[in-house]
Amino acid sequence: MSLPSADSATAALRVNRLSDSIYELYKPGVESLLDIVFFHGLQLSHTSDAHVSTWRSRGSQKEVWPMTWLPEEFPRARILSVNYDACITTSAERGRLDLYCTAESLMEDLKSAKEGQHPWRPVILVGHSYGGLVIKQLCLHAHFSESLDRSQSPMAGFLNCVRGIFFYGTPHRGMSSFFSPNGTELKDASPLLKYVKVLCAESARLHQYFDSLRLIHKWSIAGVGESKVTLFFTPVSEGKSQSEMIVGEGSARYHNFTMEAEDHYSLCQPESRTSNTYKRLTAFIQSTDIKKVVPSSALIEVPKMAMMLHYILFEKVQDILRIAPAIALCGMGGIGKTTLAKLLFNKLSAEFEYTCFLQLPKGEINGDYMKELEGRVCSSMHHHGLKVALMGKVCDWTHLTLKRLLLVLDDIDNNRHVEFLKHISSVNNCANSRYIVTSRSLEYLNRCIVTSGDRDIDACVFNVEYLNFKSSKELFMSHAFPYPTKPSPSLAEWVDKIVAKCDGLPLTLEVMGSYLKKKDSESIWSQCFDALDEAENISDWDERLWAKLEVSYKTLKPDEKEIFLDAATFFNNSIWNLREAKSCWRVLYGYQDIRCRTLVDLCLVYDVGEMEGIQMHEQMRSLGMKLARTWGNNRICRTWTKSNVLSTSSNTNMKIEEVITLRLEDSMPLNSSKIGEMKKLRYLDSKKELMLDEVGGMLSKTVVLLRLRGKVNSLCDLVDRGRDRLAVLDLKAPLTCLPTTVSELRNLEILKFQDCLFEDLPETFGQLPRLRHLTFSSCHRLRSLPEAVGRLSELRCLELHHCFNFIAFPDSFVQLPRLESLIMTTLRNLQRLPEGFGNLSQLQLLIISKADLEVLVISTGGDEFPELPESFGRLARLQWLILDFMPGLQALPETFVELSEHSSLIGGRHFHRKGSDDLSRDENPDITAKLLRSDFIKQFLLGPVASFGKEVDLLHDINELFCEERIH
Incomplete structure (x- = not known):
């Protein structure tokens, strides 16, 4: 409920209308540094200016104080007010909307007003009474809508920009006064009021969801409540006044809250700038720590329902970290250790100078393994939300000493990982740093020790438990029936059966729920249940879990299965990013964006940016590795790495010509001749130095990604032998010239040169029709680019690093129509x-x-x-x-x-x-x-x-x- 109708002074106001519902009360003359948005409450009668009449002062001037007072306090703030149907009386046009529809409509209007779409501009939301509920429903709607419709994604930016919410007399736990014996005249005033009655019964659920969002986004909350009864007239009261305590303290109290000597109306009608209700708001805005905005790029994506499901665990672990410098999360694969670690990381990041979340690499442990770990930490480290490796420089570990560091090491599974944790903490040695590690192995976690303020302290081991049935069902439903959809009566009984078969494991619940999304056929649900039931008979825990996850994999189309196996066995957690993987998949399978989206929607891989490495749950990766080992009816090993090539190469059932992926390292007993026998090879990632002249002529024409290191006289054999499928080429070699036939690489999208000795490039270089990303690193003799570079119509990114003799760009360079990124480091002679x-x-x-x-x-x-x-x-x-x-x-x-x-x-x-x-x-x-x-x-x-x-x-x-x- 809100204010009576506006008087003539309010009616005469003119404000800038940005959209159907959004009005701009104040705009600074320069770019705003803060947005403040006001939401009014219910209206006793129809009024078209509730967005201003609600916020009038009670002084003699009756000013709309957000228009006049606040700009003097916050001159760089843009101030908006929202108008919507909130009339409690019914007419043909008014009083018929409900809270859900209001939030849905306002989402679109806020998007069109570009609210919350600037990553560095914080937003403060202010709601009176019902307006506070509108804010809560709006936030909830924005949160869930992102998973339903990708076009709603700007609202995710809105939620990230919100820094605080201030409530004036908001009924967080219902408004019982409307339904008391004294309130019978209002009881059936309109469908909107009937909806509020229902809402009051469900307000605890709305409040619970909203409070979980508050934890996810780290919003500050404050508010004021009324201590006086409110006198008001209604259109159906026939001139009789009524007095009610509209929102009692028990319903209004939430976080930083005070009771004020005001009634429901005067709470948002301060008499002067010294009124407590006004000073409380301005103090709240000033105290909201907008300095601690962490860019979304520095945070880790978590499932939608994560905080709601792990709320109790989250609070327990956070309490431990207030005292202990390190916590070790232990539990079975798929139980939610990593998700809990991500939630903690996102929540705590703003409190630390340096932050790093690292999924520890798997594979062979050798002398370079610790260097690899250090390199991965460097590439993942952020400083106040900015990536420190932005320009590719080598980090100096000593500069971490005594700096506040938040480090997450995900999935410790060997002693080197334990040693690495101790090493970093010893270098850091800051008592205010915090370390979070996860592992399935209690043995390794019990060995985890960190140095904190010159003391060695054991990590506190915390066992992550299975979800209970209620939480399991909520998680499953959030994927199978995203809000606000519900299962049909015929499927309702199958929901409980399938949830029970998922054993309280979040990963299985997410994958099964995503697979059954939009599946209306009862037979499909029955078959899914049967497959899960059959997996129960497998005694080995990992094998049983993989059998359940494989239910979703088996529904993929053949090309989608290939992409999943490529992701699991080659691209996952590697040096290659999603953009490079998609370049390969475009050549191999086509429709790469659609196929990748399918894997994401089924929760088989995580949703990452184009420039990020492909990530998936460790159990999904393990499933992919298992399937790859038995690929082709157990005839072959699809992927060759250092860990399997020794045993595989001696297997009489192995057909080397069937190998698809080869990650070549120094100790692997493969020469150029053997590589040439791999007639179906698609990916060759070689850390081993080779004679490239020999390799080039032997490579299969099916290769789409090639990373080569070694000595070379010419690339003619590599280029001239029908390499038109090659999409990614990363070459580190003392190459003195590039052949003119390089233009034959018609599908090449990614090209990287390192340590090459050529001074220039042939003019035919400009005839690479699909080249999108070009990098030169330590090509010390390179002086310029050819004039034809201006014809690279698809080039999006150009990087030049440590090219000391690079003098100038050709004049045609400025004709590149799609260049988005230009990075030049250490070009001393430019x-x-x-x-x-x-x-x-x-x-x-x-x-x-x-x-x-x-x-x-x-x-x-x-x-x-x-x-x-x-x-x-x-x-x-x-x-x-x-x-x-x-x-x-x-x-x-x-x-x-x-x-x-x-x-x-x-x-x-x-x-x-x-x-x-x-x-x-x-x-x-x-x-x-x-x-x-x-x-x-x-x-x-x-x-x-x-x-x-x-x-x-x-x-x-x-x-x-x-x-x-x-x-x-």
Whole structure:
């Protein structure tokens, strides 16, 4: 319930309408740093301006205080108010909506108003009475809708941006006064009120779900409640007044809460700026720690129902971590150890300077294994939410000493993992760091020791238990019948039967639920039950679990099965990312995006970004490995690695010509001749150095991914022998020239050169029609790219690292129509960027590191200008600008400030002069001034973001500076 109808003063207000329901009460003259959104309550009669009338002050001016008072407190905040049908009386147009429909409609309007779609702009939600329930239902609807309709995904960004919610007199546990004997006149006033009556009975469930979301997203909560009864008139009361305590303290109390000497109306009608109900809100906004926004890219994706199902375990483990520096989660495979670790990681990340979540690699343990572990930690480490390996530099472990670190090591299964945990904690040695490890082996977990403040402390072992039947059913239903769908009566009994067969294991429940989603045939459910029942007869625990998971695998189409096996045996947790895998699958199977989506929807693999490595549950990977070992009616081993090639190669039943995947290492007894016999080989990943001249002529034409290391005189044999299926080529070799026939690689999408000795590339290089990603690393003699590079119409990403003699780009470079990412590090002799650089209209990421800009010129003329080209400001889509270690840069072009027109621009880099150790004081004033004039730049990234050096600490100081600006 909310305020009476508006008076003439309110009616005369004019506010900017952004969509059907969203009104802009205030917009700062520059880019906003904070959004505050107001939701009104129920209305006693029809009014079209509840979005403003609700929020009037009781003073003589009767101001709409969010329009006048708040902007003075928060000048950089955008203030919105939401209007929706909340009338308690029924008419042809009004009083007929329910809470669910209201939330559904508002989701679309908030999306069109671009609310919550800026990753660095926090959102505060404010609701009065029923408006608080609208907020809760809106958040719940947004959370569940993402799994139903991918087009709703912007609302996931909205939930991540919400930092706090303030409730004015919200009935979290119902409004019993409406249904008391004194409230009978209101009882049947409208269908909306009838719905509120039902809602009151179910409010505990809504509140439980919402509170779980609060934990997931780490929202701050505060509110105020009324202590006076409310006097009001209704259209059906015939002029008689009624007095009620609309929302009692027991229903309104939630988290940081106070009772105020106000009635239900005056709670959100402060008399002045000194009123407690107003001061409480402003103090809440100021106290909401917007500095601790962790980018979603630094968090780990978890299943939708995870927090709701693991809430009690989560609270227990979190309490342990408040005291103990390390916790070891132990349990059977598929029981939810990793999910619980992910929830803890996401919850705690904002409290730590450095964070890292690492799924430990499996495979052969050799002398390089510890280095591999260190490398994986480096590549996964984040500093205040930013990936420290952004520019590919080697981390210095000593810079982790005494820094607050949150480290998760998932799936410890050998003593090297235990030693690695002890090593990192010893280097860190910070009493405020926290370590989370998981394992199926209690033996290894009992050996886990960390160093914390010069003390060695055993990890606290915590047993993760099976889900009970109620939680199991909720998890299964969330996948099989996503909210708000329900099973038909004929399937209801099968639900309980299948849930019981899943033994309380979250993985099995998710996979079975996803498989049966949208399956309406009772016979399919019956067959699924029979398959699960048959698996119960298997005595070995792992084999029994795999048999249950295989039920979903068997329903895949042949090409989808191939992709699953490729993912499990080759791509999972490897150096190859999803984009590279899809490049191969496009050639092999086609429809790669659709087929990958199928595996994700069935919970067979995790949903990851294009630039991330493919991930799947360890038990799903084990199932894939098992299936691969018996692939082809037990005739062959589909995948050869160091762990199986020795036993396999001597097996008389083995047919080497059937091998599909080969991961070649130094100790494997395979030569070029043997590799040439693999007529069906698709993936060759060689760490072993080979004579590439010999290998190239022998490789099967079926190869789609090739990583080669070794000596080479020419690639002619590799290129000229019908390699038109090759999609990914990663070459590390002293190659002196690239053959002109390279243009025959018609399907090549990913091309990486390392340690090559060529000075230039042939003009035919521009005839690679599908090339999307091109990388040169330590190609020290490379001076430029061919003029024909401008014809690479599909090129999206270009990287040049440590190419010391690289001088300039060709003029045609600016004609690349789809270039999105340009990364240049340690190009010591780079002399110019092309004058038409601003024509790269699709460029989104630009990194220039360690380029001597004292010799950077803007044209081919004789004069050298130590500045960027004037056209630089025309980069309309630029989101990230990182300029690192550019000691000679003296000026930015005037057009640089034009970048502020584009709301997605997030960061710039710091520049300092040669010989200056004080990065914070010796800045070039011209550059600093232009950076500050670019209003959309939210932060400077100071120092080497890719190292663990002390310079990166300055990022935190700058973030604090900008957070203070948001508040003041």
